[in-house]
Amino acid sequence: MSASSSTYTFAPSVITLDPVTRIEGHLKIQVQVDDVGGTLQVVDAWSTGTLFRGFEKILENRHPWDAVPLTQRICGVCPVSHGLAAVKALDAASSVTPPANGRIMRNFVLGANFIASHVLHFYHLALLDYVAGPGLPPWEPSWKTDLRLGASKTQTLVQHYLAALEMRRVAHEAGAIFGGRLPMPPAYVPGGFTHHPNSGDIKQAKTRLKDLIAFIQDVWIPDVVLLGDHYGDYFSVGRGPGNLLAYGVFDLDAKGQELLLKRGRIENGSDAVLPVDIGAITEDVTCSWYDQGANGLNPASGKTDAQYPKSGAYSWLKAPRYDGLPYEVGPLARMTVNGDYHNGISVLDRHMARALEALKVAQAMKTWLKKLDPDQPVFKKHALPQSAQAFGLTEAPRGALGHWVKIQNKKIAHYQVVTPTCWNASPRDTGGLRGPIEQALLGTTVQSVTEPIELLRVVHSFDPCLACAVHVMRPGGGDCLAVS
Amino acid sequence: MSVTRRDFLKYCTASAAALGISAAEVRALAKALLNGGGPTVLWLQGSSCSGCSVSFLNHVASTTPHDAADVLINVINLAYHPTLMAAAGDTAVAAAAAASLAPGHILVVEGGIPTAFAGNACWAWSENGADVTFQQAVTTHAQAAAAIVCVGQCSAYGGIPAAPPNPTAVQSVKQLTGLPTINVAGCPPHPDWMVWTIAKLVAGAQIPLDSFGRPTELYAKRVHDQCPRKEKDEEAESFGEHGGCLEELGCRGPWSQTKGNCPKVKFNDKANWCIGADAPCQGCTNPGFPGTEPFFHEEGEDGDD
Numbered sequence: 001m002s003a004s005s006s007t008y009t010f011a012p013s014v015i016t017l018d019p020v021t022r023i024e025g026h027l028k029i030q031v032q033v034d035d036v037g038g039t040l041q042v043v044d045a046w047s048t049g050t051l052f053r054g055f056e057k058i059l060e061n062r063h064p065w066d067a068v069p070l071t072q073r074i075c076g077v078c079p080v081s082h083g084l085a086a087v088k089a090l091d092a093a094s095s096v097t098p099p100a101n102g103r104i105m106r107n108f109v110l111g112a113n114f115i116a117s118h119v120l121h122f123y124h125l126a127l128l129d130y131v132a133g134p135g136l137p138p139w140e141p142s143w144k145t146d147l148r149l150g151a152s153k154t155q156t157l158v159q160h161y162l163a164a165l166e167m168r169r170v171a172h173e174a175g176a177i178f179g180g181r182l183p184m185p186p187a188y189v190p191g192g193f194t195h196h197p198n199s200g201d202i203k204q205a206k207t208r209l210k211d212l213i214a215f216i217q218d219v220w221i222p223d224v225v226l227l228g229d230h231y232g233d234y235f236s237v238g239r240g241p242g243n244l245l246a247y248g249v250f251d252l253d254a255k256g257q258e259l260l261l262k263r264g265r266i267e268n269g270s271d272a273v274l275p276v277d278i279g280a281i282t283e284d285v286t287c288s289w290y291d292q293g294a295n296g297l298n299p300a301s302g303k304t305d306a307q308y309p310k311s312g313a314y315s316w317l318k319a320p321r322y323d324g325l326p327y328e329v330g331p332l333a334r335m336t337v338n339g340d341y342h343n344g345i346s347v348l349d350r351h352m353a354r355a356l357e358a359l360k361v362a363q364a365m366k367t368w369l370k371k372l373d374p375d376q377p378v379f380k381k382h383a384l385p386q387s388a389q390a391f392g393l394t395e396a397p398r399g400a401l402g403h404w405v406k407i408q409n410k411k412i413a414h415y416q417v418v419t420p421t422c423w424n425a426s427p428r429d430t431g432g433l434r435g436p437i438e439q440a441l442l443g444t445t446v447q448s449v450t451e452p453i454e455l456l457r458v459v460h461s462f463d464p465c466l467a468c469a470v471h472v473m474r475p476g477g478g479d480c481l482a483v484s
Numbered sequence: 485m486s487v488t489r490r491d492f493l494k495y496c497t498a499s500a501a502a503l504g505i506s507a508a509e510v511r512a513l514a515k516a517l518l519n520g521g522g523p524t525v526l527w528l529q530g531s532s533c534s535g536c537s538v539s540f541l542n543h544v545a546s547t548t549p550h551d552a553a554d555v556l557i558n559v560i561n562l563a564y565h566p567t568l569m570a571a572a573g574d575t576a577v578a579a580a581a582a583a584s585l586a587p588g589h590i591l592v593v594e595g596g597i598p599t600a601f602a603g604n605a606c607w608a609w610s611e612n613g614a615d616v617t618f619q620q621a622v623t624t625h626a627q628a629a630a631a632i633v634c635v636g637q638c639s640a641y642g643g644i645p646a647a648p649p650n651p652t653a654v655q656s657v658k659q660l661t662g663l664p665t666i667n668v669a670g671c672p673p674h675p676d677w678m679v680w681t682i683a684k685l686v687a688g689a690q691i692p693l694d695s696f697g698r699p700t701e702l703y704a705k706r707v708h709d710q711c712p713r714k715e716k717d718e719e720a721e722s723f724g725e726h727g728g729c730l731e732e733l734g735c736r737g738p739w740s741q742t743k744g745n746c747p748k749v750k751f752n753d754k755a756n757w758c759i760g761a762d763a764p765c766q767g768c769t770n771p772g773f774p775g776t777e778p779f780f781h782e783e784g785e786d787g788d789d
Contacts, residue, residue: 017573018610021566024534026606050607050615052598053531054651058644063778069766070774073644073671076535120541128570138562141579142570165553169542173752180761181751182542183535183672184768187761189723189780195761196726204755306651308601316605379724384782456572 020456022125024077024465026051027317027425029437031455033446040449045434045441047425049317052289056304059415064090064384064407067415068188071403074417075465076183077120080113080175081396082417083188085403088392090190093407096382097254102192104368105178105378107250107260108205109185110394111365112175115212116168116182117397117463118331118358122220122351123164126460129453130227131157143451148230157226160219167215174208174365177201192379197372209366216359224355228348238347238458240440241326242269244333245423247276247402249395250364260364261357261395264337265327269345273337276322278391281402283418284319284429287312294318295430299404299416300391319426319435320418328436329399329423330462331357347461354463384410396420398463421465437462522558523686524586526625527565530618531606531645531654532595535672536636537567543675544753555679559686560590577609584628590685591629596638596645597622597660598652605652619660626661631685633666634658635678640667640697641771648776658697667697669744671768676749677702696741696771703744707737707765710747723782726762734781735759736767744769 018028028048033040055074059067067086072079084106091098098106131154132147133139149157172182178195179185187194228235248263264273282296289310294303307313319326327333328345332353335341340360341353384407391404399420406414426435434442437459446452529537541552549555556562562569563583564576571579583589595618598605603617610616626632637643639657646654658665666685668677681699684691692700708714713729720728729735736742742765750757758765764780767773 018615019566019572019576019608021569021572021576024567028607051531052605052652053645053654055644057649057651058647062776063780063782065780065782066774066778069779070644070647073533073535076533076538076672079533079535120538124568133570134557136557136561137579138556138565138569140570141575143572143575162553165541166551169544169551169753172542173755176752176755178756178761180756180758180763183538185761186758186763186766189763190782192724194723194763195756306601306605308604377724381722381724 017452017455020459022128022460024075025421027421027464029441029455029459031441033449040446042441042444042446042455045438046314047317047427047435047438048315049421049425052306052316054304054306055417056415059412062412064093064405064410064412065190067403067405067412068190069184069186071417072184074419075396077117077465078113078396078398078401079183080110080179080185080188081394081401082403083185084110084394085392085401085417087188087190088394089390089403089405090392092390092392093388093405094190094382094385096191096380098192099377099380100254101197101372101376101378102380103251103254104372105193105195105197106188108365108368109175109179109182109187111250111361111368112171112179113182114361114397115216115358116171116175118354119164119168119171119220121397121463122224122354123161124168125463126351126457127157127161129457129460130231133161134158143453145448145451145453153226157223160223163215163219167212170208171212174205174212177205189379191382192377194379196374196378198374202369202372206366206369209362209369213359213362213366216355216362221355221359224348224351227351231348234347234457235344235349236346237444237454238440238461239345240328240436242345243267243322243325243327244336244345245276245322245327245329245400246334246337247393247395247400249334250361260361261334261338265322266333266336267325273339278393278402280323281418282321282324284321286319286430287427288315288318289313290318299402299418300389302404302416304416315427317422317426319429320423321429321433324429324431326426326429326433326436326439327423328462329420330354331397333399334395347457350461386410396465398465399423419465424462425464437464522560524561524563524583524589525592525682526563526580526583526589526629527592527594528608528618528621528625529566530593530595530608530622530639531598531652532636532638534567534594536594536678537565539672539675540635540678541675542752543679545676545679549679549683552675555682560682577611580609580625584625588630589628590631590633590682591625592633592635593622593639593657594635596642596654596656598645598654599660600651600653622657622660626657626663631666632657632663633668633681633685634697635668635673637669637671637768637773640665640669641773643671644774647774665697666691666693666699669696669698669703669769669771671766671773673769674744674746674749674751677744698743698769703769705743705745706740707742707744707746710745711737711759712747713759720762723780730759730762730764732781733764734779735764736770737765739767739770741770741772742767
C-alpha cells in the first residue's frame with residue numbers, strides 16, 4: 001500500500017495512480033474497485049490533498065492590505081478571485097463602498113480570468129482525457145483507452161487545443177489592460193481599484209472580447225456538444241452528492257445585492273434554490289492533518305494548526321460542510337442556482353455549464369465596458385479600522401471562495417481561506433460523509449485498471465486546483481501494483 | 485527524414501486525416517522525430533501556485549519562439565510538466581525518470597521545497613508504492629541535470645511560502661541541494677524571461693549571473709531607474725490619483741534589488757504593467773520578496789528599503 005506515511009487504514013490492495021496530472025496543485029485520490037454485475041466499478045474513494053503551505057499563519061501580524069497581493073499567490077490559476085475576496089473582506093471591515101468604476105473593473109478583470117481559466121480547463125486540462133494530442137511531449141506518452149473520436153475529429157480538436165492556447169492568452173491580455181498584468185494583477189485595493197480607464201483601454205478590451213466571444217460560440221460550445229455526441233454516457237457519470245452551493249459573483253450594484261450569478265444552494269438535486277446562511281458553514285478536521293481542536297468551527301474562528309502525522313487523518317485539506325453536508329461548488333452549481341442550466345449533475349454537465357458560463361460572462365463584460373466612465377473616480381479613500389471582523393465572499397472559476405479576516409491594532413490577527421477545491425476535494429468528515437469528488441467517483445466503471453481514464457474524467461470535471469494522485473484499490477487483496 | 489517539428493505538427497494536425505494516416509503511424513513518426521528534437525526539459529512543481537507556468541503560457545513575441553506552443557513544439561522536449569502533460573500516474577513518473585537520463589537535460593523547478601514534517605507537506609508522486617516527497621524528488625533530479633532553472637521566487641529564494649514564520653520550513657533549490665541554479669526571479673516571472681533563459685541554454689550560450697543567481701542581462705537595472713514616472717515632479721499622495729510617482733504609496737521599484745525590464749517590456753503583449761495601472765511595484769524580483777514591510781502605504785507615508 002502506498003499511503004505508508006499516512007495513518008489512515010486502507011483496504012489491503014492498492015493500485016497507485018500518482019500524480020494525476022493536468023490539474024493545478026497537489027491532490028491524491030484512492031479508489032477501491034470491485035466486480036459489480038460483471039463490470040469493475042468504484043466502490044469507495046479517498047481524496048487526499050498533498051500540499052500544505054500555511055498562508056493563514058504567514059498573514060498573521062501583517063498589514064491588512066497585504067492580504068490582497070499575498071492571497072493572490074495561493075493560486076496562479078485563480079489569483080484574481082483571491083484578490084477580490086480579500087478586498088471585499090477589507091471593504092467590509094472598513095465599511096467602504098468602491099465607486100462604480102472600481103467595482104466594474106474588479107468584475108471585468110475577474111471575468112477575463114474566468115474565461116482564461118475555463119478555456120485552459122476544457123482544452124488543456126480535460127480534453128486529453130478524450131482525444132490524443134499532438135504526437136510529441138508533453139502530449140506523449142499518453143493512454144489510449146476509450147478514445148472514441150475518429151482521426152478527422154481528433155485532428156480538428158487538436159487544432160482547437162492550439163487555438164485555445166492563444167485564446168486563454170488573449171483573455172489574460174484583456175484583463176491586464178485594467179489589472180496591470182495577469183496572473184497576479186496588482187490593481188485590486190480595498191476601496192476600489194488603482195487603474196484609471198481611458199477610451200483606448202476600452203477599445204482594446206472590446207476587440208479582444210469580440211475574438212473571445214466568437215471562439216466560445218463557434219468553437220468551444222460546439223466542441224462540448226461534439227464530446228457529448230461521442231461520450232453521452234458521461235451525462236450519467238460522476239454525479240456526487242447532488243448538493244450545489246454558490247456564493248454568487250459579479251456585483252451589478254454598489255451594495256452587491258444584484259449579482260450576475262446569484263447566491264444560493266440546492267439540496268440533493270431538487271428544483272428549489274435555498275438561501276445561504278454563512279453561519280452554517282463549518283470545517284471538519286477529523287480526517288485532516290490539523291489539531292482536532294479546530295473541528296467543526298466556522299471559518300470566522302477557524303484554526304490552521306498543522307499536526308502530521310495524526311491518527312485517522314489522510315489529507316491536508318479540511319472538510320468544509322454546510323449544515324453538516326458536503327456541497328459541490330463550481331460553474332455547474334452557479335449556473336444551476338442562477339436558473340441558467342437545468343440538465344443535470346454529471347461529468348459532461350460540468351463541462352457544458354462551464355462553457356455556457358464563459359459565454360454569459362463574456363457577453364456581460366461587453367456591457368460593463370460601456371459603463372466605465374474615464375472621468376469618474378476608481379477608488380474611495382477610507383481609514384483602516386483599529387479593529388474589525390469581516391468576510392469576503394466571491395467565486396473562483398472553480399467554485400465558491402471565502403476569506404475571513406480579523407483586524408486588531410491595524411494588523412491581521414486572524415485569517416482563514418476556504419477554497420472551492422476544499423469543498424470539492426474534501427476528505428471525509430467526523431460523521432464519515434465523503435467529500436463531493438469522493439462521492440462522484442463511486443459507481444464509476446473502470447475498463448482498464450492500468451489506464452483508469454474514467455477516474456481522470458470524473459476528477460477533471462471538477463477542475464480541481466490541485467495536482468492529484470488517484471489510488472485504485474483492487475478487491476481481494478494482493479500486492480501493490482503500479483499503473484503503467 | 486528532414487522534417488522539422490513544426491512541419492510535423494502541421495502534418496499531424498492538418499494532413500494526416502486527409503492522407504489517411506492512422507493515429508498509430510502518426511505516433512510512430514512522432515517518436516522518430518523526437519530523437520532529433522530539442523533538449524529534454526523536466527519541469528517540477530512543489531510548494532507553488534502554478535502562477536509561473538500560467539505566466540509562461542502568456543508568452544508572445546514577434547521573434548521566434550513566437551508563443552508557448554512554439555516553445556513546446558520547436559524548442560524543447562517538455563518530458564514532464566504536471567499541468568500540461570497528457571500522461572498521469574506511473575506513466576508520468578516513468579517519463580520523469582527517463583528524462584533524468586537524457587544527456588544535457590534541463591531541470592526547471594517551480595515552487596519551494598518544504599522540509600518540515602520530514603518533507604511530507606508536499607508530495608511529488610508515488611514510486612514503487614511509496615509516496616515521494618518533493619524534497620526527495622528535487623534532491624534526486626537536481627544531481628542529474630545539466631542545468632537547473634528556478635522559475636519564480638519560491639524555488640529561487642523560498643518566496644511567499646518561506647515568509648515568516650515559514651510554517652513548512654521551505655527552502656530554495658540552492659539551499660536544499662547546494663547546487664548552482666539559474667534564478668528567473670519574479671512572482672511570477674515575465675514569460676520573456678523564462679523563454680529567454682531556456683532558449684539561451686538550448687543554444688549552449690553562457691548566462692552570466694548576478695550574486696543572487698539572476699541572469700544579469702535580464703535583471704540589469706532597478707525598475708525605478710527605468711520608470712517613466714521617475715522624473716515626474718508629481719507624486720501620488722493617495723490611491724485613486726493618476727499618473728504620479730507611487731513611491732509614497734509603497735512602490736518597491738526604488739528598492740536596490742528590485743530589478744527587471746518590466747517598464748520596457750510590460751506584461752501580456754504590452755497590455756499594461758503594474759505602475760502603468762497606478763499600482764505600486766510589489767518588488768517581486770527582489771530576492772527578499774515578500775519581506776515583512778507592508779506592500780501598501782495606504783495613508784501615503786513614505787517607505788524605506
